[in-house]
């Protein structure tokens with residue numbers, strides 16, 4: 001009780017001094033037991049919750065240099081409430097197109113975050129790689145969801161149920177990773193043109209070139225409501241701008257009801 005009161009006072013004081021509220025729960029990946037709280041469970045094969053030897057504290061490690069067949073087998077195991085420890089990976093032989101980084105990529109998701117209508121947000125995160133692997137380009141996505149009602153076949157009959165489906169997404173290439181931490185920034189408004197998008201999640205995507213990337217200090221802050229002029233032409237985003245994509249049709253991004 002005392003500790004939570006002190007933590008609350010400390011948080012209030014830092015906010016009073018102009019610090020922006022971070023909307024990503026456990027964005028620094030410091031809380032948790034076995035796995036980071038408010039994030040996916042780590043699988044011990046392609047995702048790890050590790051100590052950072054450079055700055056201290058915990059961070060996420062993603063390895064896309066794992067045979068895709070071993071990654072898929074581990075994903076199946078991870079559906080269990082108490083999965084067995086991961087088996088050691090088989091070394092990938094060059095050119096490595098059969099690695100998970102050469103096919104579907106490694107994904108890792110945050111908790112749900114509420115989206116406010118017309119609100120513009122900024123995501124920042126830190127990333128790096130290992131010495132000798134510089135130049136990797138993992139991506140970070142923000143995906144926006146809205147509720148849909150869909151028919152499913154259950155217990156011998158068709159019933160309609162609510163689902164959360166991706167209707168908006170944006171990503172940023174975390175370019176030219178170095179062996180020391182760098183920061184990537186992405187600004188976005190999930191409900192611009194998509195007023196029914198009510199939630200968002202952050203997704204890390206480690207793919208090609210295959211290798212090891214680290215991530216830390218995920219932070220989403222509000223930048224204020226956007227005044228939308230429907231007649232204004234969209235600004236030229238340029239080649240280096242974050243990319244905006246269409247809705248996803250299916251796959252793991254359709255979340256069943258709890």
Ligand SMILES: [Ca+2]
Nearest residue numbers: 028057058216
């Ligand atoms: Ca951290």
